Amino acid sequence: MDEQTNVKVKILRYNPEKDKKPFWQPYEVKIEPDATILDILNEIRWKLDGTLAFRRSCRSAICGSCAMKVNGRNILACETPMHRFKGRGLKIEPLPGFRIIKDLVVDLDSFFEKMNRVRPYLLLDKPIPDKEFIQSPEEFEEIREVCICILCGACTSSCPSVWSNEEYLGPAALLKAYRFIFDSRDDAADERIDIVNDKNGIWRCHTIFNCMEACPKHIKITEYLSRLKVKAVENSI
Amino acid sequence: MKKNFKETSKTGALAWLLQRISAIFIFAVLIYHFFVYHCISQGKAPEWADVVAKMKSPWFNLLQFLFLLAALYHGLNGVWMVVEDYIHSRFWRIFIFSIIVLVGTSLLFVGTLTLFKVANINPGV
Numbered sequence: 001m002d003e004q005t006n007v008k009v010k011i012l013r014y015n016p017e018k019d020k021k022p023f024w025q026p027y028e029v030k031i032e033p034d035a036t037i038l039d040i041l042n043e044i045r046w047k048l049d050g051t052l053a054f055r056r057s058c059r060s061a062i063c064g065s066c067a068m069k070v071n072g073r074n075i076l077a078c079e080t081p082m083h084r085f086k087g088r089g090l091k092i093e094p095l096p097g098f099r100i101i102k103d104l105v106v107d108l109d110s111f112f113e114k115m116n117r118v119r120p121y122l123l124l125d126k127p128i129p130d131k132e133f134i135q136s137p138e139e140f141e142e143i144r145e146v147c148i149c150i151l152c153g154a155c156t157s158s159c160p161s162v163w164s165n166e167e168y169l170g171p172a173a174l175l176k177a178y179r180f181i182f183d184s185r186d187d188a189a190d191e192r193i194d195i196v197n198d199k200n201g202i203w204r205c206h207t208i209f210n211c212m213e214a215c216p217k218h219i220k221i222t223e224y225l226s227r228l229k230v231k232a233v234e235n236s237i
Numbered sequence: 238m239k240k241n242f243k244e245t246s247k248t249g250a251l252a253w254l255l256q257r258i259s260a261i262f263i264f265a266v267l268i269y270h271f272f273v274y275h276c277i278s279q280g281k282a283p284e285w286a287d288v289v290a291k292m293k294s295p296w297f298n299l300l301q302f303l304f305l306l307a308a309l310y311h312g313l314n315g316v317w318m319v320v321e322d323y324i325h326s327r328f329w330r331i332f333i334f335s336i337i338v339l340v341g342t343s344l345l346f347v348g349t350l351t352l353f354k355v356a357n358i359n360p361g362v
């Protein structure tokens with residue numbers, strides 16, 4: 001086992017039942033140098049402070065529940081080693097732009113409600129085939145990268161347009177709309193474009209690129225949203 | 238379901254498209270503008286008389302007018318975008334929108350007037 005090091009961690013704590021407003025709580029953690037942010041949080045909860053609340057499940061960057069903000073960047077705690085922030089102390093806070101339920105746990109209801117608004121499932125006019133839907137590799141390529149979104153919320157939470165307008169659908173929901181609009185098997189592209197072609201839809205995206213920087217799956221979100229804009233204009237003329 | 242642009246003006250698609258078109262137009266005309274006013278008099282700095290002579294051409298003036306129109310639209314639409322992002326009170330939106338329209342029309346008036354006035358000057362003076 002590697003030799004352990006001491007890490008200084010500050011966590012934004014908030015318990016709405018007790019605290020007037022969020023405050024920074026310092027911790028000092030002894031841990032292996034190749035530990036992840038999630039390892040540090042576990043260490044704190046298991047050994048130092050059992051009251052710390054945070055979400056995690058798969059601990060392999062699949063479930064999307066451990067997104068949080070570390071040293072100013074939205075990341076997945078389970079896949080991010082602490083040496084990525086080498087030489088600095090760690091400042092861990094909940095995803096910005098959402099209501100805090102407790103400590104690092106935020107209220108994602110609005111996030112999933114917006115996701116539902118774009119109807120995130122195949123809508124068909126044609127009868128369902130007996131075996132499978134045939135989709136060519138070229139057709140799949142259109143949506144391949146977009147399909148790997150794990151709904152962690154890091155993008156939507158990093159978007160200044162979302163911070164300033166809570167009605168804005170946000171990058172994650174728009175990306176989901178893209179995923180079905182450009183899916184060769186789906187028949188409801190027009191209906192979905194009508195949903196995103198709205199003052200609080202795609203046109204609130206000002207290509208700020210925060211979402212792309214935040215995405216732990218490195219999806220080129222801004223690029224796809226730009227394609228969606230062109231599609232919306234094409235549908236209008 | 239196709240929407241016509243009348244409906245689309247409510248959604249933002251038309252504003253987005255016009256913002257792109259005006260951007261390309263402004264960029265192209267700006268380069269032409271610099272070329273005409275700063276490079277045309279081969280070596281020596283252009284003089285007032287050169288500018289006035291150039292502005293005698295109605296086609297050139299039409300381009301200048303479209304340039305003015307595009308620049309005002311592009312700039313003020315940009316300001317309006319910021320307002321739509323950050324200001325949610327109905328009162329302030331209407332208030333700022335009125336100011337934008339007022340500023341736009343006054344600058345368009347002053348700009349057009351200048352184009353006419355300069356074009357009517359005797360370049361020899």
Ligand code: FES
Pocket residue numbers: 055056057058059060061062063064065066067076077078079
């Ligand atoms: S715990 Fe599942 S993505 Fe991090």
